[in-house]
Amino acid sequence: MSWVARTLKSSIGAKAVMAITGLMLVGFVVAHMAGNLLMFAGREAFNAYAEALQSLGALLWAARLGLLGAVALHIGSAVRLNRMNNQARPVKYRVIAPSVSSYATRTMKYSGYIMFAFIVYHLLHFTIGVTDASAYEFKQQGDVYSMVVVGFQQPIVSISYVVAMVLLSMHLSHGVSSVFQTLGFNHPKYNKLFSKVGPAIGAFVSLGFISIPAGVLLGIVAL
Numbered sequence: 001m002s003w004v005a006r007t008l009k010s011s012i013g014a015k016a017v018m019a020i021t022g023l024m025l026v027g028f029v030v031a032h033m034a035g036n037l038l039m040f041a042g043r044e045a046f047n048a049y050a051e052a053l054q055s056l057g058a059l060l061w062a063a064r065l066g067l068l069g070a071v072a073l074h075i076g077s078a079v080r081l082n083r084m085n086n087q088a089r090p091v092k093y094r095v096i097a098p099s100v101s102s103y104a105t106r107t108m109k110y111s112g113y114i115m116f117a118f119i120v121y122h123l124l125h126f127t128i129g130v131t132d133a134s135a136y137e138f139k140q141q142g143d144v145y146s147m148v149v150v151g152f153q154q155p156i157v158s159i160s161y162v163v164a165m166v167l168l169s170m171h172l173s174h175g176v177s178s179v180f181q182t183l184g185f186n187h188p189k190y191n192k193l194f195s196k197v198g199p200a201i202g203a204f205v206s207l208g209f210i211s212i213p214a215g216v217l218l219g220i221v222a223l
Contacts, residue, residue, distance in 0.1 A: 015182045157213075162213060172205060
């Protein structure tokens with residue numbers, strides 16, 4: 001077995017895969033949020049953005065498949081690490097007293113699974129149009145702006161979206177900061193700064209996404 005295969009099968013390799021795919025997904029999330037904020041620029045601006053994406057054709061689907069692959073590798077590595085940790089500690093602690101770790105750190109696994117479920121729902125809702133056929137009709141007419149507005153006019157949809165974005169913020173809060181440690185960028189001089197990067201990005205991204213359903217419900221973004 002080559003050193004590459006041994007490394008990938010080890011906990012170090014699993015952490016490295018998680019870190020690299022995590023950075024890929026963070027880049028996508030930030031870019032996706034920036035594009036979505038064009039909703040505040042109006043129907044024409046947002047529909048032009050959506051049309052530009054659709055015009056990529058095969059490249060767009062290649063990017064989607066690549067992102068899905070990154071998600072699969074990210075989750076698969078998390079499951080492997082969790083299994084390795086359980087095998088290394090077959091007897092569970094009798095008392096759990098998390099004096100140092102944050103709530104986001106302790107719930108990392110669960111928020112990740114919930115986010116995966118949300119991604120599936122989000123694709124079914126806005127990309128494939130299975131969950132809301134009436135809203136998806138606007139997309140088929142080339143009016144993605146109206147599809148998003150009609151979709152978020154349903155309070156239950158907007159509330160579920162907001163909850164998912166809060167969980168995303170928590171996930172990024174710990175995940176982004178831990179990337180620096182995983183990739184070997186630990187340094188006493190910069191560790192304090194690194195620990196603040198994750199929460200800052202998490203808050204920035206979640207507030208950006210949340211502003212859209214909030215804008216729809218408040219009538220700021222309307223048909």
